[in-house]
Amino acid sequence: MSGWSIHEGMGLALPMENIDTDQLIPARFMSVPRSQGYGAYLLYDMRFDGDGGIVPDMPLNRHPDASILVTRRNFGSGSSREAAVYALVDYGIRAVIAPSFGDIFASNAVNNGLLPARMDEDLVEVLIAALGDGTRKVRVDLEKGAVVIGDVDMPFELDPLWRTKLINGWDDIDMTASHADAITAFRDARRAAHSWAWPGN
Amino acid sequence: MTGRTLLDKLWESHEVLRRDDGASLLWVDRHLVHEGSHHAFAKLAARGAPVAEPELTFAVVDHYAPTRARDHIESADIRRMIETLNANATTHGLRLFGLHDPSQGIVHVVGPEQGLTLPGLTVNCGDSHTSTHGAFGALAFGIGATEVAHVLATQTIWQKRPKTMRITVEGRPGPAVGAKDIALHWIAMLGADGARGHAIEYAGSAVRGLTMEGRMTLCNLSIEGGARLGLVAPDEVTFDYVRGRPFAPQGADFDRAVEDWARLPSDPGAVFDREVTIDAADIAPTVTWGTSPEEALPITGAIPDPDSLPESKAVRAREALDYMGLQPGRPLAGTRVDQVFIGSCTNGRIEDLRLAAAVLAGRRARVPGLVSPGSALVKKQAEEEGLDRIFIDAGLEWVDAGCSMCVGMNGDLVPAGNRCASSTNRNFRGRQGRGARTHLMSPAMVAAAAVAGELTDVRPMLEGRA
Ligand code: SF4
Numbered sequence: 047m048s049g050w051s052i053h054e055g056m057g058l059a060l061p062m063e064n065i066d067t068d069q070l071i072p073a074r075f076m077s078v079p080r081s082q083g084y085g086a087y088l089l090y091d092m093r094f095d096g097d098g099g100i101v102p103d104m105p106l107n108r109h110p111d112a113s114i115l116v117t118r119r120n121f122g123s124g125s126s127r128e129a130a131v132y133a134l135v136d137y138g139i140r141a142v143i144a145p146s147f148g149d150i151f152a153s154n155a156v157n158n159g160l161l162p163a164r165m166d167e168d169l170v171e172v173l174i175a176a177l178g179d180g181t182r183k184v185r186v187d188l189e190k191g192a193v194v195i196g197d198v199d200m201p202f203e204l205d206p207l208w209r210t211k212l213i214n215g216w217d218d219i220d221m222t223a224s225h226a227d228a229i230t231a232f233r234d235a236r237r238a239a240h241s242w243a244w245p246g247n
Numbered sequence: 248m249t250g251r252t253l254l255d256k257l258w259e260s261h262e263v264l265r266r267d268d269g270a271s272l273l274w275v276d277r278h279l280v281h282e283g284s285h286h287a288f289a290k291l292a293a294r295g296a297p298v299a300e301p302e303l304t305f306a307v308v309d310h311y312a313p314t315r316a317r318d319h320i321e322s323a324d325i326r327r328m329i330e331t332l333n334a335n336a337t338t339h340g341l342r343l344f345g346l347h348d349p350s351q352g353i354v355h356v357v358g359p360e361q362g363l364t365l366p367g368l369t370v371n372c373g374d375s376h377t378s379t380h381g382a383f384g385a386l387a388f389g390i391g392a393t394e395v396a397h398v399l400a401t402q403t404i405w406q407k408r409p410k411t412m413r414i415t416v417e418g419r420p421g422p423a424v425g426a427k428d429i430a431l432h433w434i435a436m437l438g439a440d441g442a443r444g445h446a447i448e449y450a451g452s453a454v455r456g457l458t459m460e461g462r463m464t465l466c467n468l469s470i471e472g473g474a475r476l477g478l479v480a481p482d483e484v485t486f487d488y489v490r491g492r493p494f495a496p497q498g499a500d501f502d503r504a505v506e507d508w509a510r511l512p513s514d515p516g517a518v519f520d521r522e523v524t525i526d527a528a529d530i531a532p533t534v535t536w537g538t539s540p541e542e543a544l545p546i547t548g549a550i551p552d553p554d555s556l557p558e559s560k561a562v563r564a565r566e567a568l569d570y571m572g573l574q575p576g577r578p579l580a581g582t583r584v585d586q587v588f589i590g591s592c593t594n595g596r597i598e599d600l601r602l603a604a605a606v607l608a609g610r611r612a613r614v615p616g617l618v619s620p621g622s623a624l625v626k627k628q629a630e631e632e633g634l635d636r637i638f639i640d641a642g643l644e645w646v647d648a649g650c651s652m653c654v655g656m657n658g659d660l661v662p663a664g665n666r667c668a669s670s671t672n673r674n675f676r677g678r679q680g681r682g683a684r685t686h687l688m689s690p691a692m693v694a695a696a697a698v699a700g701e702l703t704d705v706r707p708m709l710e711g712r713a
Pocket of ligand 1: 653672
């Protein structure tokens with residue numbers, strides 16, 4: 047995964063609360079291997095009707111070129127399916143701005159280079175109003191921790207740990223490998239002191 | 248020094264190291280995988296890495312498990328998902344609870360049932376309802392595929408310590424009010440993101456009074472209120488449940504374990520970042536009306552009228568009512584249902600089936616429905632107790648164990664537009680199938696809805712019973 051610190055793209059408002067991961071990608075698409083791409087399934091049941099026809103006034107259908115989504119609270123709640131993040135990333139979304147995120151979704155997002163930017167609810171409402179039914183050019187600056195629209199800076203919150211990870215594109219497994227000895231020592235000590243913690247049978 | 252919480256103790260006893268930025272590397276005692284873990288296994292394969300601790304990794308077929316005709320799976324997709332897990336388990340030498348294993352079932356039912364879940368352990372699984380295992384006083388939380396691959400490769404996980412929140416439920420719940428109602432009640436009170444960033448410890452006399460099944464239901468639903476994990480301090484109820492289970496410590500090992508476990512409960516005077524207190528007597532049988540678990544009300548309540556809500560809430564409520572096909576202001580009770588489902592990791596355990604059967608005994612369901620036990624062992628026990636006869640005589644279908652209609656990946660779907668009274672955990676749009684309308688409630692309330700053909704208060708139906 048490659049890191050990034052500034053992204054400029056088209057911002058789009060999806061002014062709904064509780065967009066859960068079941069909506070981000072319905073369960074029936076989750077058996078597809080990632081190599082086939084997940085972008086087509088993003089918000090599938092909102093973007094397409096029961097017969098597979100395009101829902102014309104769904105915001106993403108009006109503006110398929112959006113790369114920054116602005117939504118109301120509790121985005122990505124529900125199932126831990128990382129496929130929800132794959133759908134966003136494969137579609138071309140780089141950042142989601144919301145007053146709150148599902149915890150597991152947010153860490154999945156960071157693990158895939160997608161920014162979950164937490165912004166105060168009133169600021170999000172300002173942003174939603176500024177975007178209206180259309181799109182506008184938005185600049186997301188990770189170093190600064192701000193979203194810039196026109197000449198207005200709007201700060202967002204991001205765990206410093208996650209910021210570093212997004213900027214550097216770190217891979218946790220590589221990072222953990224350097225602690226292999228500490229892990230082995232921990233395991234051996236735990237097993238010696240609490241053998242019950244190993245499964246019987 | 249102030250006392251330590253259960254979370255502190257669990258955290259500190261699993262911390263391999265802590266970075267300057269506050270991230271802890273935690274040792275993982277039990278890692279549970281299922282068919283949905285295919286992305287993580289693919290990541291592992293791409294690196295050519297082995298599973299670090301196959302002895303601590305267990306594979307379960309549940310999400311795609313057919314609940315009927317297991318020998319003739321028609322869908323190539325479902326067959327492939329199950330075969331992929333089988334192949335990964337074989338490659339990496341993992342104990343597999345496969346489709347035909349006598350102990351197969353939903354991962355969050357199988358773990359506790361097999362004694363894989365114990366107090367004082369860390370438990371991870373690529374599934375948000377891993378919070379269930381916290382009922383034992385285990386640090387258990389769901390993770391995504393990248394993290395699953397990390398646990399497979401290293402048997403550890405990077406985490407930041409969550410804040411703590413204690414939900415104390417005091418008093419005696421009224422008749423037919425159980426763990427499901429307590430959970431839906433607090434989620435409605437605090438919101439579906441009300442506990443975001445927190446680890447919940449459930450306490451109080453009403454929680455102590457719950458069986459392990461009830462505690463699991465309560466911890467299971469923690470995620471629906473935004474908490475990644477829920478905890479109940481282990482006690483005699485916990486130890487009695489664990490004793491003698493296949494993978495649990497035996498004999499002297501068990502006694503040593505109990506000594507360790509007895510030290511886990513939060514110290515008196517331990518301070519929590521947030522405290523919430525609930526009077527059990529205020530809780531009625533609770534039902535969801537909308538498309539988020541926070542949209543829940545007592546069965547005696549009325550469907551909200553968006554016009555009387557603040558504008559920010561009204562939009563959402565209108566959309567939810569529209570999707571659910573409900574009239575604002577009408578009483579919840581009396582809403583016609585098309586079908587029912589009893590099962591899932593929330594309410595698919597033996598006690599749940601007993602509660603539903605207590606309502607259904609000698610009665611007929613007016614609508615069709617499916618009863619899928621949480622595991623093959625739950626199924627066996629229910630059949631020994633004659634519960635299967637009660638369900639079948641009532642006109643419901645008694646099928647094999649799996650996630651089934653909770654998520655519909657195995658093909659058990661609610662048709663578009665149908666209204667389903669369901670003992671599951673998510674009433675999200677499309678969760679049980681595209682266009683499906685889900686009302687969450689306890690298994691007893693689902694049974695009552697089956698008998699009445701509409702949402703109804705179970706309490707009168709239980710008078711003189713159970
Ligand atoms: S029963 Fe439902 S919630 Fe539980 S693990 Fe299966 S799909 Fe997830």
